[in-house]
Amino acid sequence: MERLPDAGLIAAGVAEELANLLGVITGYCRVMERRLPAADPNAASVQQIQAAAASASALTQRLLRFAQEPPSPRVISAHALIEDMRGLLATLAGGHVELSFDRVAGPDTIRIDPGQLEQLLLHLILRTREAVSGGGSLLLRTGRRRPSPELAGELGLDSRECLVISV
Numbered sequence: 001m002e003r004l005p006d007a008g009l010i011a012a013g014v015a016e017e018l019a020n021l022l023g024v025i026t027g028y029c030r031v032m033e034r035r036l037p038a039a040d041p042n043a044a045s046v047q048q049i050q051a052a053a054a055s056a057s058a059l060t061q062r063l064l065r066f067a068q069e070p071p072s073p074r075v076i077s078a079h080a081l082i083e084d085m086r087g088l089l090a091t092l093a094g095g096h097v098e099l100s101f102d103r104v105a106g107p108d109t110i111r112i113d114p115g116q117l118e119q120l121l122l123h124l125i126l127r128t129r130e131a132v133s134g135g136g137s138l139l140l141r142t143g144r145r146r147p148s149p150e151l152a153g154e155l156g157l158d159s160r161e162c163l164v165i166s167v
Helices: 003-035 042-068 077-091 112-130 148-157
Strands: 075-079 097-102 109-112 138-143 164-165
Touching: 003 042, 003 077, 042 112, 077 097, 077 112, 077 138, 097 112, 109 112, 112 138, 112 164
Parallel strands: 097 138
Antiparallel strands: 075 109, 138 164
16 A cells, blocks of 8 residues: 555656656757748657657656645636646647637636646647647637536536636
8 A cells, every 4th residue: 555655756756857858858849940940841840849748748747646636626717827828838739730818807716626727728739739730720718608407417517607618
């Protein structure tokens, strides 16, 4: 039984080291991307390296979650979290995906573990990047909506208005 906490500590250490290395790789890719003309055949290779680094980054996040305590939901501002991640999300989207945001006016508080929402947003961006490898756009929109009675029953929700994040 004592091996699980040890495994968590090892996973956290490995994830932190990988995150540092991936930060260096991603940084050099950004420098190369700025220096290379768009028509340069090496530009596609740089984008492939960035995509691989983004996938590896998602893996390090999984390792860190394995090492952490169970999720601890709390009330947060979804807009503030998204705004804090804007730069990272744009970087992960790459130069070929135009990323834009449309925020609903009014209350944006939700009860969630912030790490889970971050993970969700990272996965959305990474999957979009893979899906539109030839270029495209992604609109991340927040809104408020009441779930249908069927959906509320299926998910165990009440009929209160919810914050919805859509792509």
